[in-house]
Structure formats: structure tokens, C-alpha cells
Amino acid sequence: MMTETAPFRPIEAGSQPANDTPLYRSTGLRHPARPPLRIPQTVTETTGPRFRPVQFGPIADLSVVNRKQAVGERIIVRGRVVDEDNRPVPHTMIEIWQANTGGRYDHPGDQHDAPLDPNFHGSGRVFSDADGWYQFVTIKPGAYPWHNHHNAWRPNHIHYSLFGTGFGQRVITQMYFPGDPLLALDPIYHAIPDQAARERLISSFDINITSPDRALGYRFDFVLRGRHATPTEQG
Amino acid sequence: MLVATSHQTIGPYWHLIEDPAWSNLLRFGAEGDRIVLTGTVTDGGGELVTDAAIEIWQTSPAASDGFPAFGRCQTDATGSFRFTTLKPGPVAGLGNAQQAPHVAISIFARGLLTSLTTRLYFQDEPLNESDPVLSLIEDPARRATLIARKVSDDAWHLDIRLQGENETVFMEI
Numbered sequence: 001m002m003t004e005t006a007p008f009r010p011i012e013a014g015s016q017p018a019n020d021t022p023l024y025r026s027t028g029l030r031h032p033a034r035p036p037l038r039i040p041q042t043v044t045e046t047t048g049p050r051f052r053p054v055q056f057g058p059i060a061d062l063s064v065v066n067r068k069q070a071v072g073e074r075i076i077v078r079g080r081v082v083d084e085d086n087r088p089v090p091h092t093m094i095e096i097w098q099a100n101t102g103g104r105y106d107h108p109g110d111q112h113d114a115p116l117d118p119n120f121h122g123s124g125r126v127f128s129d130a131d132g133w134y135q136f137v138t139i140k141p142g143a144y145p146w147h148n149h150h151n152a153w154r155p156n157h158i159h160y161s162l163f164g165t166g167f168g169q170r171v172i173t174q175m176y177f178p179g180d181p182l183l184a185l186d187p188i189y190h191a192i193p194d195q196a197a198r199e200r201l202i203s204s205f206d207i208n209i210t211s212p213d214r215a216l217g218y219r220f221d222f223v224l225r226g227r228h229a230t231p232t233e234q235g
Numbered sequence: 236m237l238v239a240t241s242h243q244t245i246g247p248y249w250h251l252i253e254d255p256a257w258s259n260l261l262r263f264g265a266e267g268d269r270i271v272l273t274g275t276v277t278d279g280g281g282e283l284v285t286d287a288a289i290e291i292w293q294t295s296p297a298a299s300d301g302f303p304a305f306g307r308c309q310t311d312a313t314g315s316f317r318f319t320t321l322k323p324g325p326v327a328g329l330g331n332a333q334q335a336p337h338v339a340i341s342i343f344a345r346g347l348l349t350s351l352t353t354r355l356y357f358q359d360e361p362l363n364e365s366d367p368v369l370s371l372i373e374d375p376a377r378r379a380t381l382i383a384r385k386v387s388d389d390a391w392h393l394d395i396r397l398q399g400e401n402e403t404v405f406m407e408i
Binding site: 026041051083095106110171173188223226 | 237239242244246247279292328329341346347348351352398403407
């Protein structure tokens with residue numbers, strides 16, 4: 001496999017949230033007060049871990065546990081992982097986690113008074129294919145309250161973790177759903193300054209991903225940081 | 236040109252994807268100079284951060300089927316993480332530069348909208364004096380926030396402070 005070692009291009013202004021976001025209260029004591037140190041990108045930053053399905057087994061259907069169907073609206077999520085130059089990112093690992101249809105995580109820390117579903121755990125792992133496409137089946141997550149401010153509710157969302165091809169491409173984010181009225185009120189979503197960047201976190205309904213008699217389909221694409229154009233090295 | 240996807244917080248429920256085995260980078264059978272890396276994460280109020288995900292990545296020794304060179308560990312009720320891995324050696328820098336042995340660290344947590352990046356260096360490594368990243372930090376006290384202290388023959392410990400007094404040096408890459 002070719003290992004790319006060209007450095008990543010700078011982050012586009014306004015496209016990433018600032019850690020100092022007072023409307024999201026938990027940031028208060030957790031954001032660094034000093035500006036980050038800009039460092040040159042060495043092999044430590046330009047390369048990254050590789051995950052193979054034989055060691056990190058895929059879980060591509062979150063809607064079934066022990067052959068029993070979870071409660072809620074079954075959906076299919078499909079999309080493509082590319083870089084900023086629109087080159088597909090093949091065979092990259094994608095981790096997924098989310099609340100159940102009632103807005104409850106199968107997690108001891110979640111004390112929301114909504115029922116757990118014995119047939120829904122809410123975590124998955126898939127790999128993009130040779131052209132960067134990924135797909136999984138799940139249950140549409142419910143909204144849930146949190147204690148950030150009075151009457152605060154998180155919009156429906158699915159959490160994602162992607163690794164890409166280098167440490168500098170690592171990204172953890174959330175996918176939202178079109179038409180969700182809670183987006184307008186959500187300080188985590190609005191922490192991203194640029195409106196277009198924000199709206200790219202909203203999936204789109206897609207009739208071509210929708211499976212007849214089975215599940216609605218949503219499209220959600222990822223863009224990982226691009227690299228400066230320099231020759232690649234044999235890895 | 237496209238623009239890279241925005242980050243969002245990992246939130247408090249990321250343990251749904253946690254596999255505690257990932258903190259042991261020797262689980263696939265790697266052999267060599269085994270070491271333990273521990274650390275404690277605190278916030279700007281001095282409180283322990285007990286819900287973070289700490290990830291490490293090292294380019295020495297090189298990743299292989301037996302050595303993922305990557306690990307993930309939660310911070311526990313005492314704000315602490317613990318990795319078992321192999322001791323890195325010097326790493327090539329830019330041009331003819333040589334970097335001191337180091338481990339890259341990413342920190343994700345509720346209250347962090349985007350990950351924090353830093354590095355762990357090892358106490359008593361002569362190359363620390365000439366390391367191109369450490370050399371960017373003029374204040375010795377700031378530089379010291381990246382240097383793990385040796386707590387036994389094969390174990391090092393790094394305190395990470397997200398904010399305030401002795402705030403860790405975080406990096407933009």
C-alpha cells in the first residue's frame with residue numbers, strides 16, 4: 001500500500017467550531033485558554049493508523065440484536081468518504097454510535113427517563129469500499145433533553161468517528177436530519193461559524209437509497225482534509 | 236475544492252464504541268521494549284475529567300499487523316488513563332532533523348467541540364534538547380507540560396491540564 005506523507009492543507013476558516021463556545025456550557029472549564037502551537041507536519045502527523053476488518057470486525061446493522069428487531073423507524077444511511085480534492089478515501093474505518101428511538105443511550109451515564117430497548121445497543125463499525133462508499137442500517141435516533149440550559153433538547157443525531165489516512169485527518173462529528181426544528185436552537189450545531197459548513201452536517205433524504213417495503217434512506221458524505229500536492233512515498 | 240467536514244463533540248456517551256482492549260497496543264502479539272504510559276486529565280477548575288477519550292499514535296516502532304501503533308483509553312473516575320505500548324525511538328523530522336522519541340495524543344471529551352492535539356515526550360531523553368517541536372516552545376515551564384516523568388523503569392506519567400495554570404501545550408497541525 002502507498003503511504004501518503006504530504007502535509008495536510010490548513011483548515012478552512014470558519015469551518016470548524018471553536019472550543020471556547022460559552023453557549024455550550026461544558027466548554028467553560030475545558031477549552032484551552034492559550035492559542036495552539038503551530039507545528040510542522042512530520043511523519044507523526046501525516047500518517048495514521050490502519051484498521052483492517054479482520055482485526056476490527058464490522059457491525060453494519062444496528063437495528064437487530066440477537067436476531068430481534070429494535071423498536072423504531074428503520075433507516076439506511078449511505079454516503080461517501082472523500083478528501084478535499086474529491087478523491088475517494090477507500091477502506092477507512094467509520095465508527096458509529098447513537099441513542100435509540102426514544103432518545104436514550106444504552107449507557108450507564110444516560111439517566112433520561114425514556115425506555116431502553118433490549119434489541120438496540122446503538123454502536124456500529126463499517127469500512128468504506130474501494131470507491132469510498134459506506135452504508136449501514138439503523139433506527140432513527142430520538143431527540144433527548146440535556147441540561148445545558150432551560151428546556152434544552154438535542155436534535156436527532158448520529159455520532160461518527162473517522163480516521164482517514166493520517167493523524168491530521170482524524171474527525172469525530174455528528175450527522176443531523178433534514179427539517180429538524182431543534183437544529184435552530186442547538187448550541188453544539190451552531191458552534192460552527194460558517195453556515196454552509198454547518199448545513200453539511202445535515203443528511204438528506206434519498207429515494208434512491210430508500211429500500212422498497214423496508215427502510216427510508218439518508219445520504220451523508222464526509223470530506224477529510226486534503227493534502228498538499230507533493231509526490232507520495234512507497235510505504 | 237471541497238471543505239473538510241466540521242467536528243462536533245464526542246459527548247458523554249462515546250463509551251458505546253469503547254473497547255478497553257484498545258489501551259493495550261501489545262494485544263496482537265508485538266514484542267519489544269514494553270512500557271506503560273499513564274496520565275491524569277484535569278480542567279480549568281482543577282476538577283478531574285472523567286469522561287474523555289484519549290488516543291495515542293506513534294510512528295516508532297512502525298505500525299504492523301502485530302502492532303497497531305494506535306490506542307484509545309477512557310479517563311476513569313480518577314481522571315486517569317493507562318496505555319501499554321512499545322517505547323518509541325527517534326523519529327525522522329523535516330529535512331535532516333531528528334525528532335526525540337514521542338507519542339502523539341488526541342483528546343476528545345464532552346465540552347470539547349473539536350479534538351485537542353498534543354504530544355508526550357520522555358524524561359531524560361537527550362534528543363529532547365534539540366527536538367524541533369519542543370524547540371518551538373521558549374518557556375521551559377510550558378515545554379515541561381509535554382514531558383512525561385519517569386515513575387519506574389518501564390513507566391512514564393503525564394499530567395494534562397486543559398486550561399489555566401500549567402495548561403498543557405496543545406498543537407495545531
